[in-house]
Amino acid sequence: xxxxxxxxxxxxxxxxxxxxxxxxxxxxxxxxxxxxxxxxxxxxxxxxxxxxxxxxxxxxxxxxxxxxxxxxxxxxxxxxxxxxxxxxxxxxxxxxxxxxxxxxxxxxxxxxxxxxxxxxxxxxxxxxxxxxxxxxxxxxxxxxxxxxxxxxxxxxxxxxxxxxxxxxxxxxxxxx
Amino acid sequence: xxxxxxxxxxxxxxxxxxxxxxxxxxxxxxxxxxxxxxxxxxxxxxxxxxxxxxxxxxxxxxxxxxxxxxxxxxxxxxxxxxxxxxxxxxxxxxxxxxxxxxxxxxxxxxxxxxxxxxxxxxxxxxxxxxxxxxxxxxxxxxxxxxxxxxxxxxxxxxxxxxxxxxxxxxxxxxxxxxxxxxxxxxxxxxxxxxxxxxxxxxxxxxxxxxxxxxxxxxxxxxxxxxxxxxxxxxx
Ligand code: SF4
Ligand code: SF4
Ligand code: SF4
Ligand code: FES
Numbered sequence: 001x002x003x004x005x006x007x008x009x010x011x012x013x014x015x016x017x018x019x020x021x022x023x024x025x026x027x028x029x030x031x032x033x034x035x036x037x038x039x040x041x042x043x044x045x046x047x048x049x050x051x052x053x054x055x056x057x058x059x060x061x062x063x064x065x066x067x068x069x070x071x072x073x074x075x076x077x078x079x080x081x082x083x084x085x086x087x088x089x090x091x092x093x094x095x096x097x098x099x100x101x102x103x104x105x106x107x108x109x110x111x112x113x114x115x116x117x118x119x120x121x122x123x124x125x126x127x128x129x130x131x132x133x134x135x136x137x138x139x140x141x142x143x144x145x146x147x148x149x150x151x152x153x154x155x156x157x158x159x160x161x162x163x164x165x166x167x168x169x170x171x172x173x174x175x176x
Numbered sequence: 177x178x179x180x181x182x183x184x185x186x187x188x189x190x191x192x193x194x195x196x197x198x199x200x201x202x203x204x205x206x207x208x209x210x211x212x213x214x215x216x217x218x219x220x221x222x223x224x225x226x227x228x229x230x231x232x233x234x235x236x237x238x239x240x241x242x243x244x245x246x247x248x249x250x251x252x253x254x255x256x257x258x259x260x261x262x263x264x265x266x267x268x269x270x271x272x273x274x275x276x277x278x279x280x281x282x283x284x285x286x287x288x289x290x291x292x293x294x295x296x297x298x299x300x301x302x303x304x305x306x307x308x309x310x311x312x313x314x315x316x317x318x319x320x321x322x323x324x325x326x327x328x329x330x331x332x333x334x335x336x337x338x339x340x341x342x343x344x345x346x347x348x349x350x351x352x353x354x355x356x357x358x359x360x361x362x363x364x365x366x367x368x369x370x371x372x373x374x375x376x377x378x379x380x381x382x383x384x385x386x387x388x389x390x391x392x393x394x395x396x397x398x399x400x401x402x403x404x405x406x407x408x409x410x411x
Contacts, residue, residue, distance in 0.1 A: 082299070088298070089270075089276075089299070089304075092278060094306065095274065095276060098274075098308035136303065140299070145298060147278035168296075169296075169298060173293045173296065175283070175292065
């Protein structure tokens, strides 16, 4: 049987959900017996490949790049999992949403700058008007809240998906 | 006057006293109906709609916390339809203001959060409102964070009915409604506030907290506030 292909990525998040994924410890060995991680910060691929079975996406959708990657991942993956509070609710990144983007950037990069004040434009993706949860940008199949989700919740979710079931979090459902 | 009546909750026949509400009877008999704005010891206002139940013969759903029982009343507390409505009510509470559990003093001890988790709210299906709201830090010991307030009015009733100070009210209408202290004066300048802290203990969310606590650190002693009423009634 072919191995299940898992892709992961992090958008506007702190990498905490990926840390929690690494915290599966020996659990990850079991996962890797029936799955390969084919894209993400943990592997070396340059582009989200075609034919991914499970996409684990951390972070809110905050920039043009986030949006593009989320759409690519969606188009090329069977199941999309919103991993963690930022992807599920917007969480901390969404705390800027009441403030107009221009004001926000000026506050940080001009008023808040000790030296070389100026809003950077080269090599950084444009900010979207608001940092939105993943489901505001693409269709999401499974939501796993938590900041970060506990390793046992992640392991449970991956386990269910590898068995071909859509996970029901039940008592593992937790925000914050 | 204690007229005895028989009611049915989820099929089980239960003896109750006329005048008790469905929620009181259910709780006294270990039947669970979720509730958020209801708090033992305070008047019931029916604000949150989480306690909605189906009453046989009634054309619409009724809030268990404000509906009195009568002879022969038959109540269903947890049909799939009720569960789905409760989920919607919780999602709407979550999108109305800014609930960022990961940085909230009450995370892990919050009634809204635990109700959401218990009802399987894995995400909300509605667009978030992202209002810009203030945090009142003017009181020397307490904080009011409007971002987390669900307008349940438990603080309003606690202060008016138990402490007798009536510092709080809800001003405005609909989504623009806001909790206000002493006709819009900052809490720290509210001369009628005795700084008893009962409103803080009664608040189900992270909207009211004692100063000095970090994320997940604010636990509340709601039972203490409820017990005050029981003790006074016993006097
Ligand atoms: S008040 Fe409750 S639901 Fe809101 S952010 Fe705090 S813990 Fe979460
Ligand atoms: S601290 Fe006491 S008196 Fe002051 S607002 Fe709260 S309940 Fe009322
Ligand atoms: S401050 Fe707390 S108790 Fe008062 S209305 Fe808001 S959520 Fe309810
Ligand atoms: S508990 Fe009955 S409406 Fe809130």
